[in-house]
Amino acid sequence: MKPASGRILWVDLTSGASREEALSDAIYDQFLGGLGLAAAVLTRAIPAGADPLGPDNVLAFVPGLLAGTPSFFTGRWMAAAKSPLTGTWGDANCGGNLALAIRQCGYDGIFIQGISEKPVYLLLDNGSVELRDASAVWGKDTVETERMLTEEVSLPKRPAIASIGPAGEKRSLISGIVNDGGRIAARSGLGAVMGSKRLKALVLAGSKPVQTEAPEEMRRLSRRLAGILAKRFPLPGPGVFPWLGALLRLLPWTVRLDGILLAEMLCRWGTSGMNEISLQWGDAPVLNWAGSERDFPLRSSSSIRAERIMAGEERRYHCLACPLGCGSLLRRSGELMHKPEYETIMAFTALLGNTDLEAVFRLNEALNRAGMDTISAGGTVAWAIECVERGILSRQEVDGLDLRWGNAEAIEELVRKMTAREGIGDLLADGSRKAAQRVGKDSQAWAVEAGGQELALHDSRLDPGLALHAVADPSPGRHSQGGYIYYDTYRLWAQVPGLPRPHLLEPKGKRFQADRANARKGAAVSRFHQLYNAAGLCMFGAYLGPARLPLFSWLNAAAGWKRSPAEYMEVGWRIQTLRQLFNLKQGIDPRAIGITPRAVGDPPLTEGGNRGRRAPIRELTSLYWEEMGWDPKTGIPTEETVEALGLGAFLERGEGG
């Protein structure tokens, strides 16, 4: 079925054998591709109670259904497995250049089982599947690994490579998988899964073209979108951004943001355009979520102004299929490196009270090369500093480092130790929750996480929808699974019947109510996110909303379907429900997934823009479950929901593993 090849590849690293599996059209009808396909396969293939770092865990690499079609923003690839960090469904999403490369080898997904005796890399081209000795690159960082493997395979076409660095090799539970010189599928600890399998890299060198049912229609839709993006919107310079953030903070209303403005900002400055707005607005957590914008005032926030981040830009960086190009390649100290993203900058500045921007550039590059998640690394360092400040950890216990807020030198050395699993770094390399469990002394209270995964740098005391999804999503602790800001920008109400339409200005307190309308927004965002993760869409493209970005029409043109937006939202609902069923199969009780009380305003902040705010997370989660057709008391999908989505019949079929 176009645009899918209808085949997935299984590689068993224990035996070294590989096999292809042909999938029926029905699986694409129900799950599309991408994370939908991964959920369909992994829910069946990973046995209950599987050790995430054992041979039974299956690591999936999947492109979205639209990868390689003449469409924009559809170049994301995703990794998925049972997460060793949270014990739940785990996935991670990345740009770079791998999505089409998987397709060009003739597959809709690559699924890795077993454990190799020695380090190997997997080389695929247009028909060969080969496991090769990786001992020469084992221990190398991800950039060096890409360079060495590109030279070693020496093919007419430069291959796309995804690899783990030393962090993944050492099975750090906050490690990820890196592609294209520093784009990382960072979350859920999937680098550790790859490391546990002794799989150093995927090297993909296929060239098969992707077919679609209506390529001209796809191009017509893409040209229309290109026309929208070609219009420039007037924006003030970055010097005004902190004042804009302060204005948003002081207003008594929430402003419904338009995604086209975010797209303009991303086009000009990348995600770092948000740095100062977020700080002054109250979106960026400060000092391990205990501080406020007052602890990182204007004189500090100007240290991370977008213009300073962009200094040394050699050229813009576009992920595959992206017309926006929010990335940059910077030349610093003679080295070409990816520009740090908002999350990384905030994790190593505001969260830690640090204003040394040069240290952030070095940390970003070091972590990308080591293959470690910058969000979790920053969150874990914040926990360690707070533990030292509170006397829970002594200076001797942190290897004599002078750990305190803002001491960039000590922070850099601590991160180096984490990536090498050296001394105190060995304790911290598995994230803050695991470290707190080992240290005890009530240090769990200062590990800011949900379900075991460190929260990203967006404050749920400004947008409580973030906390809802961090707890209720089957992959907990993620900012990219949902929030009210996403609902506002997607404008789904214009295309999907029955969804609430927010006003341009709404009282800020409205978001903090645990009511049916907010739960409905959360459920809609979940469905839409799962849909676009199945299509392989970038979140920044999704900001434009389906009225501008023709996701539904592209899917119809690519596959020859005539589905309505509501029918596509049902696909997202099906995938989200299947991810929840994955967790239940693995013995996860949805009620047991918690979030650090501090992150939801328990106790509330006493100063700053978010003072006094508390997200009603338990009540809201229950309403969300109900909106998803899951039991409001237990979070278990009801029999009616499972049957209505065709999941009962699917799980009984013998397809996908």
Add this chain to the structure above:
Amino acid sequence: MAHSITADCIGCGACTRICPARAVSGEIKGCHRIDPRRCIGCSACGRVCPAGAVKDGNGEAVERQPRNRWAMPLIDSRSCKSCGLCLASCPVTALGWILSFPEKRPKASLERPENCLTCGFCRSICPVGAIALRPSAIDEDRTLSGR
């Protein structure tokens, strides 16, 4: 769509040498064959076959063309959105980036015309139709670089 070789093959091996997917096999002076699993459907084998022995996936004979008449991608850099799909689709790395200023954005360009197989994958994948195929003057003697 996988191609195939008919009994008209004279075993010259031109197809084997040009195939970017290592899909063609056979002895010199013997009849060659295309592995349908490896074939990417670029038609390069047919364009160099002196015997006209290659058929495309629809069973149509692929016409032989002298190398200097092969069409090359002509990229409208003003329409190019820098998405990189054309570069990634190229089986022989014929395309590369040039920088546009002052934006410092990369734009697709035909960097190694001697590599181009005129497969048209770049044109098919371009979301905005910024790529056309035009005949280009390449010396007939020039072969694929590095092969």
